Amino acid sequence: MSVCRAPRRLANRSRIALLAAGAAAASLMLSACGDGAAGGSSQTGYVQGKNGFATVKKAERQPAPDLSGETTTGKHLDVADYKGKVVVLNVWGSWCGGCIAEAANFTKVANETKGKGVQFIGINTRDSAKSQANSYEEQHKVPYPSLFDPPGKLLLRFPKGSLNPQLIPTTIAFDRHGRIAARAVGPLSEDGLRKMVDPLIAEK
Structure with missing residues (x-):
């Protein structure tokens, strides 16, 4: 009997190891500080542009998706409350060189578009x-709030096949109807x- 049970135990352990490896790979992907392009699929319904930009x-x-929780300043924020505005969602970390490189661009454009029905929101x-x-x-005079999400749980809420976060930084724009409209992977210039x-x- 023990001879029959041993292979099953080994198989179960192998499956657990594979699942753990997959989770670790996903975590590493989202933790990476990226500046390159991310590939797309013909089945995702979006057009992949240059430098990781897609619409x-x-x-x-x-x-x-539902993106709500506590901000970096301890307040409650629900992205759905900004429906009716264009929402620019920037995924960032203080440790990320690409985030630091684009910070001034986000501060400038956020201030200049606030009166045009645009709301910038970060996910730290x-x-x-x-x-x-x-x-x-x-340090960077960020004029908009950011959700505080150390484990990256909010990033996993994007629906399968959508323009989801790929690297850090990633910027995703929602239209006025609260729908995912565009994504840029890597640091963005002011023009971009x-x-x-x-x-x-x-x-x-």
């Missing part, structure tokens, strides 16, 4: 303490950020 046709956009991830995120926000936001501002 979705209006008819094919998926609803944004992989920072173990709010003090790290707060120091970053103060405007190219993402301006078409959504112009949409009726």
Whole structure:
């Protein structure tokens, strides 16, 4: 009897090891500080552009997931409350060189588009303490709130086949109807950020 049970135990252990390896790989992917492009699929309904920039046709956009929780300053925030505005969601970490490189661009464009119905929101991830995120926000004069998500759980809520976060930083734009409309993987220039936001501002 023990001879029959041993292979089953080994098989179970192998399956557990494979699952653990997959989870670790996903965690590493989201933890990476990226500056390159991410590949797309013909089945995801979006158009992959250069430098990791992708957009979705209006008819094919998926609803944004539930993104709510505590901010880096201890307040409650629900992204759904901003439906009716263009929402620019930036995934960042204080430790990420690409995030630091794009910070001034986000501060400038966020301030200049606030009166045009645009709301910037951050998701801070992989920072173990709010003090790290707060120091970053103060240093770069970040004018918008950020959800505090050290384990990256919010990043896993994006629906399968949608424009989901791939690396850190990743920027995702929602249209005024709360649907996922565009994504940029890696740090964005001021011009690149405007190219993402301006078409959504112009949409009726």
